[in-house]
Amino acid sequence: MSTVRIGAAAAHFGRDLEFDLARIAKLIDDARRAGAGLLVLPDAALGGYLADLRHPDPDALPPALAPDDPVIGRVAALAAEMxxxxxxxxxxxxxxxxxxVCVSGDGxxxxxxxxxxxxxxxAVYSPGESFDAFDTPVGKLGMLIDYDKTFPESARSLALGGxxxxxxxxxxxxxxxxxxxxxxxxxxxxxxxxxDQTRAAENQVVLASSNQTGSLGGMRFLGQAKVVGPGGDILARxxxxxxxxxxxxxxxxxIDRARRVLRHLDERRPSAYRGGAE
Structure with missing residues (x-):
């Protein structure tokens, strides 16, 4: 991977998909103007997040989209080379x-x-079952969705996957x-x-963290989007x-510089860990 500009967005999204698409288009345009090759948008950028985490209203949930919903194709078209x-x-x-989902103009x-x-x-969602790294035009990526990053094993699994x-x-x-x-x-x-800083530093990888802003129902979102280097240093926020x-x-x-002396992934001792950590 050569030098790349990485963008992480802090923005508000709600139930109106056309509004969300317009905001996504603006953020992609802003990122393109900044020279970004990778843009990370928030969780629930299409349809917004839950309005209440304690007692989610089953009649007021975000719209559920099929994996091949045309709206995802519209975002891919907007992404083009990004x-x-x-x-x-x-x-x-x-x-x-x-x-x-991670997209480019190629799909x-x-x-x-x-x-x-x-x-x-x-009460609303079923859990996923794996963490999988994948190849992109800007290098090998892995994705986490908010609470996933609370667990060290999540990011570690992606780092071990390359x-x-x-x-x-x-x-x-x-x-x-x-x-x-x-x-x-x-x-x-x-x-x-x-x-954000710990997951980057312990795995010696780059991390791009997006988040929602504003309010939805009883929820007030933090923002605090950032790009973190493999030493845990915040490069932009x-x-x-x-x-x-x-x-x-x-x-x-x-990453090579961060791992020049101490190589965390290579120096693990899985046989000493409880709970099947690898």
Whole structure:
């Protein structure tokens, strides 16, 4: 992988798919103007996230889209030469999934179904079953959907699969049970940044973290989109505002530099770990 500009978006999305598509088109255009080859959009960019995590209303859920829904093809057409990752609610027939898809003008490059579901999502979604890295024109990628990145095994599985860039798509709200007077003091805001930096540093990979902004129902989203280097350093960020975090990085060279002396993936001792960690 040569030098690439990576963009991570902080933006608001709701139930109106045409509104969402217009916003996606604007973000893709802004990223293209910034020279980005990869753009990571938030979880639930098509249709918005749940309005209530404690008691989701079954009559007010995001629209469920088939994996081959034409709206995903429209995003692929907008992406053209760029690689774009985005989230949506997937219609799996008898099941519904919190899902992500990675596209370019050539079509679908990779997919992911959220594996780790917080309490409120269990009532709505079924869990995915794997973490799979995939090839793209900007290198080998892996995707995580918000709560997935809380678990070290998720990112580690993708890194072991060869992913050099982790795309973390989120609809991550402020704390529901312990609201802080200022977002900077919010527990979930602190954890969001901590997980982003830790997952990059422990796997020595590049991480692009997107998130929703604004409010939906009782949910208030953090923003805090960022690009993180393989040493855990934040290369670009939006803070809590809507916008794009864009960083230019020679991914392979920076990963090689991070792994020059300490190579975390090679120095693991799986036989010493509990729970079948590999």
């Amino acid at each position: 690689v774009v990752c985005l989230g949506y609610s997937e219609d799996g027939g008898q099941k519904r999934y919190n899902a992500a 679908v490059l990779g997919r992911h179904r959220k594996v780790h579901l917080p309490a409120g999502e269990v 992913a050099e860039v982790l795309a973390c798509l989120s609809a991550w709200p402020t704390s529901i049970t312990n609201r802080a007077p200022r977002m900077a003091q919010d527990r979930q805001a602190r954890l969001f940044d901590l997980y 939006t803070w809590s505002k809507a916008g794009l975090a864009v960083a230019e990085i020679d991914v392979t060279a920076e």
